[in-house]
Amino acid sequence: MVLIDGKKVAAEMKQEIAAKVAELKENGGKAPHLAAVLVGHDGGSETYVAYKIKDCEEVGFKSSLIRYEDDVTEEELLAKVQELNEDDDLDGFIVQLPLPGHISEQKVIKTISPTKDVDGFHPQNVGRMVIGLPSFVSATPFGIVELLNRYKIDMNGKNCVIIGRSNIVGRPLSVLLSQKAVNATVTVAHSRTKNLEELCSSADILIAAIGVPEFVKGNMVKEGAVVVDVGTTRVRSEVTKSGWKLKGDVLFEEVAPKCSYITPVPGGVGPMTRVSLLHNTFMAATNQIYKD
Numbered sequence: 001m002v003l004i005d006g007k008k009v010a011a012e013m014k015q016e017i018a019a020k021v022a023e024l025k026e027n028g029g030k031a032p033h034l035a036a037v038l039v040g041h042d043g044g045s046e047t048y049v050a051y052k053i054k055d056c057e058e059v060g061f062k063s064s065l066i067r068y069e070d071d072v073t074e075e076e077l078l079a080k081v082q083e084l085n086e087d088d089d090l091d092g093f094i095v096q097l098p099l100p101g102h103i104s105e106q107k108v109i110k111t112i113s114p115t116k117d118v119d120g121f122h123p124q125n126v127g128r129m130v131i132g133l134p135s136f137v138s139a140t141p142f143g144i145v146e147l148l149n150r151y152k153i154d155m156n157g158k159n160c161v162i163i164g165r166s167n168i169v170g171r172p173l174s175v176l177l178s179q180k181a182v183n184a185t186v187t188v189a190h191s192r193t194k195n196l197e198e199l200c201s202s203a204d205i206l207i208a209a210i211g212v213p214e215f216v217k218g219n220m221v222k223e224g225a226v227v228v229d230v231g232t233t234r235v236r237s238e239v240t241k242s243g244w245k246l247k248g249d250v251l252f253e254e255v256a257p258k259c260s261y262i263t264p265v266p267g268g269v270g271p272m273t274r275v276s277l278l279h280n281t282f283m284a285a286t287n288q289i290y291k292d
């Protein structure tokens with residue numbers, strides 16, 4: 001069994017990006033600039049945004065953090081998005097989700113300029129990805145494909161089962177893995193799927209992205225399967241300094257012994273998600289997606 005080291009691969013990718021940024025600056029270019037908009041004080045969102053800002057610093061990007069309280073109006077937030085769209089100093093930005101209930105996430109996402117949508121959430125980027133045009137691809141699916149590629153895991157003709165159909169992970173990942181560059185045979189399973197255990201047991205590659213801690217048990221996994229755990233549920237912990245720890249969607253102790261490859265939580269998919277946002281921001285700064 002090979003434990004896939006997402007932390008190590010992400011660190012390598014970060015170095016590659018940092019080197020390209022240094023080169024850009026040496027040639028008189030400006031540092032890529034990412035902004036994050038954070039509404040409210042949700043613990044998870046605070047952590048993720050803090051990581052995003054820290055990651056920017058580490059590769060030589062400029063970053064900006066724009067904060068609002070929970071009671072910001074939709075109108076005010078949309079006006080800020082417009083302002084960011086028009087800010088020539090800014091290459092890309094993200095609005096951290098979830099947003100408070102009185103704000104339409106879809107409206108916010110649709111207002112972001114597709115050329116600055118480094119989250120890859122705008123319908124134009126999702127559509128472009130589906131038909132294989134250059135696009136910003138959301139960070140977790142991009143990171144997973146990159147991770148499997150860098151481990152040289154051959155997915156050609158393999159049965160891949162993805163549990164979870166979210167717009168951010170399951171659905172876009174199903175598209176990427178079925179494209180000709182990868183050639184997997186993909187099934188998307190969800191809460192209404194019948195015979196889920198049987199289906200999962202048929203998978204050469206099993207991807208758990210449902211957000212239910214330790215959902216995937218040993219009896220759901222084929223001997224020799226590749227298992228990717230996208231789960232990052234925060235659970236209380238007496239042991240850690242922060243008072244919480246991350247739990248994956250896979251019951252690791254039962255599943256890992258059956259796998260050829262498995263991603264741990266933490267240290268698997270998470271770091272790849274983080275570095276993928278840097279990748280997208282670099283692509284935005286160097287106009288590599290929307291060239292004309």
Ligand code: GUN
Nearest residue numbers: 094095096097098119139
């Ligand atoms: N909330 C959970 N994941 C993400 C993400 O990748 N981007 C944004 N903007 N919000 C999130």
